[in-house]
Amino acid sequence: MDRLLLRTVPRLKEQWRGAEPATVEKIERISGRPLPSFYRWFLLRMGNSMGPLAYPTLDFSAARVLSCYGKKLVQPDPRFLLIAYESDEMMPLHLFYDFNAPARDDAMVTSREARGKELTDSFETLREMLAWGALSLFRVDRAAHTSSGSLRGNTPDFLTNLDPVMSSLGFEQPISTGRFCRLYERPDAVMVCRGTPRSGTGNRRAFDLGGASLGSLRRILGEIASARVVELQVKK
Structure with missing residues (x-):
């Protein structure tokens, strides 16, 4: 992933910023289980800023995740972990890990409302979501x-x-x-x-x-x- 993203996304190395290990541990305590190793990699690489890879309305930052749980927008759940907050008020479908569907040191990414139950699956893993997005935006679209x-x-x-x-x-x-x-x-x-x-x-x-x-x-x-x-x- 390092090699793929750094050669595909312009200026990423200068702009991505990782979260502190102590912050990652706070998220792990909320999840109630060891974080998928890919998500830990992601937080330590881009948990503060995704740089040019950032999504327009989705906030993947560790600070936002902790804030949503701190404000009780979402409740801790043994199955789901919030990984991205959707700021579009018309379609507030936030991204969650579904721990019932682990895959390759990662887990399925699905979306739903903060307290909702209806799921809309996105990708089998966060790794695939980020890689697919980078190649789509910076190679295919250009x-x-x-x-x-x-x-x-x-x-x-x-x-x-x-x-x-x-x-x-x-x-x-x-x-x-x-x-x-x-x-x-x-x-x-x-x-x-x-x-x-x-x-x-x-x-x-x-x-x-x-x-x-x-x-x-x-x-x-x-x-x-x-x-x-x-x-x-x-x-x-």
Whole structure:
């Protein structure tokens, strides 16, 4: 994650600021369990400031998390831990860890109202959320040409069939991911794939592809389609 974020997000190293270890321990006491090791890494790296990686209306800071519990906006819960406060009053869906769904030294990120019960899952892990967001914002959205659509397979982990195809095209996977997410990058192009856990959408993932030339995007999509390891649908 260090390597991915520092090469992808401009000026991040100068602007991210971590929380003090004592502050991290306060959050751990609220959670009532050891924090996922990735969340501990995140707090020590970006618990005070996420720099250019910050979300417009979501506050992931350790200070905000502690303030929300201190003001009793949210109550300690053995299953859920607040990790980001949503300031949009029209849709105040704050982000929580769901400890009932641990994954790879991390946990599922879901959203709900402060005292609500209805869940809207976002990512299988916070690691995938941050990496997907960084590549989407700083690579795909800034690419000269983009394409988006969906991928579909016959099994829940069908994206493993796509991995060798992308590798043959020169793409690397900067971090390991689960069945709902894939991140592929090479110097001139990047592709991000995402599905929503527990959504009931079946074996389908949305993708966004960005590249330096229209020709390269066509070649990438053409190779994926001709390999026939996934069903490709291009929307734009």
